[in-house]
Amino acid sequence: MASALKTNGSFCSTQQQQFLQSTTDQFLHGSSHLNFKHCKSKKTIKPAPLCVRATSSKVELDFHDPSWKQKFQEDWERRFNLPSITDIYDLKPRPTTFSLKKNRTLTGDENVDMWNGYVNNDDRALLKVIKYSSPTSAGAECIDPDCSWVEQWVHRAGPRKEIYYEPAEVKAAIVTCGGLCPGLNDVIRQIVFTLETYGVKNIVGIPFGYRGFFEKGLKEMPLSRGLVENINLNGGSFLGVSRGGAKTSEIVDSIQARRIDMLFVLGGNGTHAGANAIHEECRKRKLKVSVVAVPKTIDNDILLMDKTFGFDTAVEEAQRAINSAYIEARSAYHGIGLVKLMGRSSGFIAMHASLSSGQVDVCLIPEVPFTLDGEFGVLQHLEHLLKSKGFCVVCVAEAAGQDLLQKSGATDASGNVIFSDIGVHMQQKIKTHFKDIGVPADVKYIDPTYMVRACRANASDAILCTVLGQNAVHGAFAGFSGITSCICNTHYVYLPITEVITASKRVNPNSRMWHRCLTSTGQPDFH
Numbered sequence: 001m002a003s004a005l006k007t008n009g010s011f012c013s014t015q016q017q018q019f020l021q022s023t024t025d026q027f028l029h030g031s032s033h034l035n036f037k038h039c040k041s042k043k044t045i046k047p048a049p050l051c052v053r054a055t056s057s058k059v060e061l062d063f064h065d066p067s068w069k070q071k072f073q074e075d076w077e078r079r080f081n082l083p084s085i086t087d088i089y090d091l092k093p094r095p096t097t098f099s100l101k102k103n104r105t106l107t108g109d110e111n112v113d114m115w116n117g118y119v120n121n122d123d124r125a126l127l128k129v130i131k132y133s134s135p136t137s138a139g140a141e142c143i144d145p146d147c148s149w150v151e152q153w154v155h156r157a158g159p160r161k162e163i164y165y166e167p168a169e170v171k172a173a174i175v176t177c178g179g180l181c182p183g184l185n186d187v188i189r190q191i192v193f194t195l196e197t198y199g200v201k202n203i204v205g206i207p208f209g210y211r212g213f214f215e216k217g218l219k220e221m222p223l224s225r226g227l228v229e230n231i232n233l234n235g236g237s238f239l240g241v242s243r244g245g246a247k248t249s250e251i252v253d254s255i256q257a258r259r260i261d262m263l264f265v266l267g268g269n270g271t272h273a274g275a276n277a278i279h280e281e282c283r284k285r286k287l288k289v290s291v292v293a294v295p296k297t298i299d300n301d302i303l304l305m306d307k308t309f310g311f312d313t314a315v316e317e318a319q320r321a322i323n324s325a326y327i328e329a330r331s332a333y334h335g336i337g338l339v340k341l342m343g344r345s346s347g348f349i350a351m352h353a354s355l356s357s358g359q360v361d362v363c364l365i366p367e368v369p370f371t372l373d374g375e376f377g378v379l380q381h382l383e384h385l386l387k388s389k390g391f392c393v394v395c396v397a398e399a400a401g402q403d404l405l406q407k408s409g410a411t412d413a414s415g416n417v418i419f420s421d422i423g424v425h426m427q428q429k430i431k432t433h434f435k436d437i438g439v440p441a442d443v444k445y446i447d448p449t450y451m452v453r454a455c456r457a458n459a460s461d462a463i464l465c466t467v468l469g470q471n472a473v474h475g476a477f478a479g480f481s482g483i484t485s486c487i488c489n490t491h492y493v494y495l496p497i498t499e500v501i502t503a504s505k506r507v508n509p510n511s512r513m514w515h516r517c518l519t520s521t522g523q524p525d526f527h
């Protein structure tokens with residue numbers, strides 16, 4: 001990716017340089033999905049035109065071409081088109097069996113066809129709503145050097161009037177993969193409820209993630225409204241989760257053998273990559289199977305969506321840890337509260353918990369490098385805080401400052417890197433530093449680890465889970481496959497999985513949110 005952004009500076013006007021900088025930032029932090037390339041002009045008199053190539057597209061755009069916008073939008077339309085089982089089968093739809101009016105007697109004036117409870121396949125939601133006037137506007141996400149307004153539409157989620165499955169004949173399966181996340185049970189429950197509303201009777205849970213498809217001795221679990229009625233009252237996954245061991249062809253063999261028609265996959269970016277591989281393999285084998293994902297992860301690291309379910313709850317729990325660190329630090333002589341928070345490779349939990357608690361003086365995330373020692377280091381700032389206010393609170397994301405540590409070299413069963421412990425390292429460094437300079441410091445270290453995710457979903461996550469779970473079922477009945485059910489720009493939509501797995505979403509250090517966090521903590525740059 002970095003090489004795609006390489007440019008010969010002598011060709012760039014200042015505006016183009018600013019543009020490239022802003023787009024580089026967006027690209028690295030997942031807010032843009034374009035590959036930028038600086039084209040050499042055929043005639044070298046004028047500055048070279050900037051060209052853009054949309055990810056997974058062969059189309060290159062020359063911004064001097066008056067039709068570049070149209071070409072961009074055509075490519076966008078192609079990329080965000082939802083894959084469907086009708087792409088491989090010539091299928092006739094049938095009228096939906098999903099209705100909220102089933103117990104009502106229609107009066108003579110009413111016509112079911114006129115009920116505006118269904119989503120039209122041509123309904124769209126706008127992905128971006130801000131018109132930036134310049135690449136230097138705060139948080140700007142631009143496509144061309146002039147930051148032109150270009151509409152980027154995505155497909156609206158919800159029940160369709162026509163469906164591609166006969167509910168009585170459907171076998172639907174649900175699987176939860178990756179780490180735990182608040183809200184898994186809420187989504188399972190809503191999927192079951194909604195499937196039953198369509199008339200599906202054969203619903204099963206696959207135990208312990210993808211492993212449940214091929215590990216001998218793991219039996220599928222029949223699911224029904226009665227069984228899942230209260231599962232949302234507890235955290236965890238009713239079906240169990242696991243990492244690693246995803247073998248696409250074996251999973252699809254198992255899907256075929258079990259005669260599964262719809263597969264609902266709840267998980268993070270790894271799980272989504274797996275779901276897409278399953279979808280592709282089903283296509284290759286010409287199976288009429290809809291694979292629909294629901295983005296789950298406390299890390300909030302999936303591209304394009306406002307948030308993933310579980311994130312809000314994790315932030316709320318993390319905030320409790322920060323509050324305890326604050327109370328400890330505030331009550332001690334020269335107290336320093338240190339909290340380490342989860343979040344794989346992205347600092348969203350640390351940033352949002354710091355913002356929501358309002359009690360953090362220093363927030364350290366992996367996206368923003370820092371030094372501990374030296375004039376501009378964190379330790380110097382802690383000295384200043386002890387002098388000026390008598391105590392302080394530090395929040396560090398688990399993947400932050402890895403360049404300061406020896407690499408563990410270890411990976412988990414899914415191949416994710418296991419980080420070295422920045423929390424313990426900082427605790428030791430802070431203690432040693434204050435001892436060395438002869439200033440008393442009472443360091444209290446809190447690592448809430450799994451407590452931020454092994455809990456029940458809060459109210460906002462419970463609602464999100466409800467909507468995403470229901471929409472996942474509507475998407476499968478509409479015949480889509482290889483899609484994910486998510487929230488974009490406050491609207492509920494479907495995205496092709498291919499568009500959300502190209503990279504992990506990370507905090508953009510040039511975003512307004514990170515700037516707000518810095519305003520709140522009052523911390524300086526640490527390098």
Ligand SMILES: Nc1ncnc2c1ncn2[C@@H]1O[C@H](COP(=O)(O)OP(=O)(O)OP(=O)(O)O)[C@@H](O)[C@H]1O
Nearest residue numbers: 178179243244246267268269270271273274297414
């Ligand atoms: N690129 C991939 N292709 C196919 N399967 C994958 C891929 N990456 C991960 N998986 C499988 O997806 C499952 C979950 O992956 P992973 O453990 O990375 O969690 P995740 O979905 O990213 O969620 P979390 O946010 O909890 O980490 C595992 O069983 C893993 O083997």
Ligand SMILES: O=P(O)(O)OC[C@H]1O[C@](O)(CO)[C@@H](O)[C@@H]1O
Nearest residue numbers: 179180298299342343344412453
């Ligand atoms: O559940 P495990 O394998 O210990 O993994 C922990 C990781 O999972 C997450 O909770 C979710 O991805 C990360 O925040 C954390 O790094």
Ligand SMILES: [Mg+2]
Nearest residue numbers: 268269270344
């Ligand atoms: Mg992941």
